[in-house]
Amino acid sequence: MDRTTPPVPQRLRDMLADYPELIEALADALxxxxxxxxxxxxxxxxxWxxxxxxxRFxxxxxxxxxxxxxxxxxxAIQRADDKLNLMFRARSPSLGLGDLNELQTLSESVKRLQEKEAD
Structure with missing residues (x-):
């Protein structure tokens, strides 16, 4: 991962641990x-x-x-219902998207690097 590639937030990695393909899709989107x-x-x-x-999940x-x-x-119904509930929690601003400090920190670092390169 280079300095400008945002990581999938740990909370989402933890929540989606049983679905590595979804974590990979999030990484690709980032x-x-x-x-x-x-x-x-x-x-x-x-x-975004x-x-x-x-x-989409x-x-x-x-x-x-x-x-x-x-x-x-x-x-199969129970498994699918459990997965749907997990996806709702992952998408929730107070749960899965509740702690995006990793992204904010990286964003600030990238901005500082870009400012230094522009000087």
Whole structure:
């Protein structure tokens, strides 16, 4: 990871530990946001990337629950419902997105480096 690549916040890594593919998708979204900030502040771009990807996870989990309900398997329904609840918690501003200090610290460091390079 280079100095401008934001890390997936630890709280989200912990919450999504059973879903490494989702953590990887979050990392990819953060990398894409860092690579193409479109003139926006890095911290805001990172937060927006996380919010967008987590919203997609919620939508996908809803689809999985609907499919499980259509299949009628109680265990599959419970797993899908548990996953949907986890995705809602991960997307929550007070839970999964509640502590974004890592992103803020990195954003401030990148800004200072850019200012030094501009001098």
């Amino acid at each position: 990398n894409a946001a860092a690579a193409n900030p479109r003139g926006n502040p890095p911290y805001e771009m990172a937060v 990337a996380l919010e967008d990807m987590l919203s 919620v939508s996908d989990a809803r689809d999985e629950l609907e499919a499980a309900e259509a299949g009628g398997d109680p265990q």
